[in-house]
Amino acid sequence: MNVLAIDGGGIRGLIPAIVLAEFESRTGRRIGELVDLIAGTSTGSIIACALARPDPMPAQRIAELYEIEGPRIFDRSLIKKITSVGGLVDERYDSAGLVDALTRWLGPGRLADLDPPVLLTAYDIQARRALFLGSSDVTMIDAAHASSAAPSYFEPVRIGDATLVDGGVFATNPAVCAYAQVGGQLDLLLSLGTGEHTRPLPYDEVRDWGQLEWARPILDVVFDGVSDAVDYQLQRVLDPERYFRLQVELTLASDHLDDASEENLAKLSDQARDLIASRSADLDAVLAKL
Numbered sequence: 001m002n003v004l005a006i007d008g009g010g011i012r013g014l015i016p017a018i019v020l021a022e023f024e025s026r027t028g029r030r031i032g033e034l035v036d037l038i039a040g041t042s043t044g045s046i047i048a049c050a051l052a053r054p055d056p057m058p059a060q061r062i063a064e065l066y067e068i069e070g071p072r073i074f075d076r077s078l079i080k081k082i083t084s085v086g087g088l089v090d091e092r093y094d095s096a097g098l099v100d101a102l103t104r105w106l107g108p109g110r111l112a113d114l115d116p117p118v119l120l121t122a123y124d125i126q127a128r129r130a131l132f133l134g135s136s137d138v139t140m141i142d143a144a145h146a147s148s149a150a151p152s153y154f155e156p157v158r159i160g161d162a163t164l165v166d167g168g169v170f171a172t173n174p175a176v177c178a179y180a181q182v183g184g185q186l187d188l189l190l191s192l193g194t195g196e197h198t199r200p201l202p203y204d205e206v207r208d209w210g211q212l213e214w215a216r217p218i219l220d221v222v223f224d225g226v227s228d229a230v231d232y233q234l235q236r237v238l239d240p241e242r243y244f245r246l247q248v249e250l251t252l253a254s255d256h257l258d259d260a261s262e263e264n265l266a267k268l269s270d271q272a273r274d275l276i277a278s279r280s281a282d283l284d285a286v287l288a289k290l
Helices: 010-027 044-051 058-075 077-084 096-106 140-147 177-183 217-237 262-278 280-289
Strands: 002-006 038-039 118-124 130-133 157-159 162-166 188-192 243-246
Touching: 002 044, 002 077, 002 177, 010 044, 010 058, 010 262, 010 280, 038 044, 038 177, 038 243, 044 058, 044 096, 044 118, 058 096, 118 140, 118 177, 130 140, 140 157, 140 162, 140 177, 177 188, 177 217, 188 217, 188 280, 217 243, 217 280, 243 280, 262 280
Parallel strands: 002 038, 002 188, 038 118, 188 243
Antiparallel strands: 118 130, 118 162, 157 162
């Protein structure tokens, strides 16, 4: 069994989309034909649904849509900036832009309609439990919306009796969830990152921070730390012929998940292509197993 896992990371999902487009270019086949399960968190959930929907979306088209839709999704009107006090007393973004994009990208299909099957993460803040959305009657739109509802960025999503937020609060990197889903019985696990944080938080700067100052940075710290922990775990339970992690340090592009500026989109694209060039041999090794 071949498994693909895609991290969360907002607009930085452009990076794995470009990497996946390279795989499709080298093979001449769609990603859904190469793997048996796609796991995704947040932006990774959106990519997973797009790749596995009944009319699969080419990865190159997904990358293009990040560049088109990203600025619309992460757009704050002056009224929103004022009423949210810069995101301190309300979510930073109106969910309408995200839902509209998902509706046009994904269509009305259900998770049960997807091939290959997907495993999407979300967290139920009402029941206080991790939730895994797989083959069910939940629509792709609702599932991807819930998995992408990062606290303080978008409002929670109501599905049935559940109140859901971004699965990144417990599984920014869903690779170990995918490993557990298949009972460890796999031939290949390919894990795609959305760029690793490099901005330091110096001691002298943070030593006197309180709740207000930590409100935004702590989410990035949690997301980044969870992702690294999963990579550490999988490196020790899987041999290197079965586990590949493709990740890049964000030395040029911003690590903010909502920086959809034209300049940053270009830098994210450049960093994705740098990753492809530096790990080309690993891409070939993965393809040899698919």
